[in-house]
Amino acid sequence: MTACGEPVIQPRPRTIPEATVARLAVYLRVLSALADAGRSTVASGELAAAAGVNPAGLRKDLSHLGPCGVRGVGYEVATLRDRISGVLGVERSRACVLVGIGNLGSALADYAGFGSRGFEFVGLFDAAEARIGQRIGGLTVRPTEELEEVVTATQASIGVITTPAEVAQSVCDRLAAAGVRSILNFAPVTLAAPEGVDVRKVDLSVELQVLAFVGQQRLVPAVGEPA
Amino acid sequence: MTACGEPVIQPRPRTIPEATVARLAVYLRVLSALADAGRSTVASGELAAAAGVNPAGLRKDLSHLGPCGVRGVGYEVATLRDRISGVLGVERSRACVLVGIGNLGSALADYAGFGSRGFEFVGLFDAAEARIGQRIGGLTVRPTEELEEVVTATQASIGVITTPAEVAQSVCDRLAAAGVRSILNFAPVTLAAPEGVDVRKVDLSVELQVLAFVGQQRLVPAVGEPA
DNA sequence: AACCGCTTGTGAACGCAGGAACAAAGTCGC
DNA sequence: GCGACTTTGTTCCTGCGTTCACAAGCGGTT
Incomplete structure (x- = not known):
């Protein structure tokens, strides 16, 4: 056979x-x-x-x-x-762009652990004039206007959003339109993306809230608990 | 009490x-x-x-x-x-301590969203001499030695770990010994904690890894896809 | 006052993840 | 060379989470 x-x-x-x-x-x-x-x-x-x-x-x-x-x-x-x-797929290098270079964005851009896992940041973007030109982790922060250009040139397939909540949806739209297929969202909003684009959300305050709840729930075990 | x-x-x-x-x-x-x-x-x-x-x-x-x-x-x-x-339990204010004031720790300490959800940072700690004395979000960074003292004095029940992986376990032990009941761990290690202490892990690189995997898996849909 | 449409709340079925137990298989000791 | 031990890989099962579908209830309208 x-x-x-x-x-x-x-x-x-x-x-x-x-x-x-x-x-x-x-x-x-x-x-x-x-x-x-x-x-x-x-x-x-x-x-x-x-x-x-x-x-x-x-x-x-x-x-x-x-x-x-x-x-x-x-x-x-x-x-x-x-x-x-x-x-x-750690061997293959994946191009990633990061939008929103606040404290959290800086932490991600600086984190050496990504490089050894096959992720390479190829663009850091921020809307604030003061941030532009700053160097983090070997890259220079660029104005948000250049986002589409860089995504197209580098064929980046992953986008990370660490912007304030108000602009996260518009950034998501632009990333998706530029060809990004996967988006990791740290902004505290639920994003809508077109078909074929996968959005994953990490909400730090929700994590803390769940942690606190299970902690307080543990203190009030049950109604008729025999000690 | x-x-x-x-x-x-x-x-x-x-x-x-x-x-x-x-x-x-x-x-x-x-x-x-x-x-x-x-x-x-x-x-x-x-x-x-x-x-x-x-x-x-x-x-x-x-x-x-x-x-x-x-x-x-x-x-x-x-x-x-x-x-x-x-x-x-958003109304009640919960005292939290944060250990490891790098970029990520600074982002969390600065994030205004926690305050409106019932979380109040009462202590920021770091081992690096250079960080101590720095003011972030209305608090002053203190040396790690004062951790137990502050936890006891403030009755903090939540601890957040944003230290390097090498020292995360020892910080976890000290937090648990000092009376912290819930721990949110951002360090890329699996922590062991005594009974009664709840540890929750947030691993940013794992999130990115999962995102990338489902993205690449989507490109290789199946063997007999009828389009 | 009665009808009708809309929405909630709940019961049941499906699918999935997690855990325990067991057979297959390979190695170490005699 | 053979037996026994150790550990993997798989299978079954239990429980949970999610989804679908429907009855109950309330407001607005005629």
Whole structure:
């Protein structure tokens, strides 16, 4: 039973759950640290403990990449790291633009962790005259007017919005129109984007609110709790 | 300090799902904007569109607060806003400390949105000599040594970690030992905390990684796509 | 006063993520 | 060379979150 005539053989290119992708990124970081520490192999239990997840769930996550461990031994650190890197596409460099160079934008532009994960900022933009010309992380802040020009020239596919809420939607529209396919939004508004453009929202105050709520809920356990 | 005479009246003190709490915070923001715009009532469809969720899901979320809408009309903007505010505990002021005053820490300390949500920073801490004494958002940066002292004096229950990854765990330990019950961690490490202390992690590079992955996955749709 | 349309609130079904348990497989020790 | 132990990869199951669909209720209109 030879399945000839099927040229593109991808182990398991089917959809990987989003939650799994997020955890893979965490595993990747832990594996890199282990590799730097000189470890050659690691078992799912230890890796799961370091990542803060359940061992069985970790193995299920890894199963999406096909078999990549040795039974009775564990996972080879360097091999698994490279496998995850390949799946997440860390090798390929992705051009990103960042709009809104306030404190948060500066923090992102300065963060060295992005570069090692395949993300390269190719443009920093701000509307304030005072910000323009400032150098952050090796780049010069440019006026917002040049946004479309830079996106087109660099073929940037990712845009990050760290502007005030009032202008976030217009920035989103311009990014989408210029050809950006993925947008990460830190402004506290829900953005609308055309079909084919994926918007992901990170709301810092919501995170704090949820944290505070579960904290206070813990103090009021239940109505009839026997101590 | 006895908490007598504090009738904690919650219509339905049952457990509210965490995902619902996160959305309630979003609804609250939208409702505030509507109130400022002079709107008196709003239907679930419009509110859901503004928040970017499903109308039925929104109604189910609100059902956790008990009946608070008028059939055939919708929800009264001001009433619903106040109801959500009460449940989330926005009125009460919560003392927070922030450790690690880099770019990200400065952004959080400066962000005015927290104050209106019931969060008040009562201490900013950093280990770098150069940062100490700097004034941000009305507070002065203090040396890390004073952390325990301030937490005890202010009864702060929330700690935010924006330090480098290497020292995040030790900061977490100190916060927990000093009495902090909830910790929001921005450092790219998985923190271990004692029982009774809730740790929530926000990983900016993971967010970007997931965004990029779903973007590239979209370009390779499937094997037999009928267009 | 009665009808009609609109909207809420709730019940049920679907799909998905998470956790536990088990069989397969490979290695180490004897 | 063989047995036993260790660990992976998978399968089943339980619970949660989300979505769809419908009955109940209120306001406006005639």
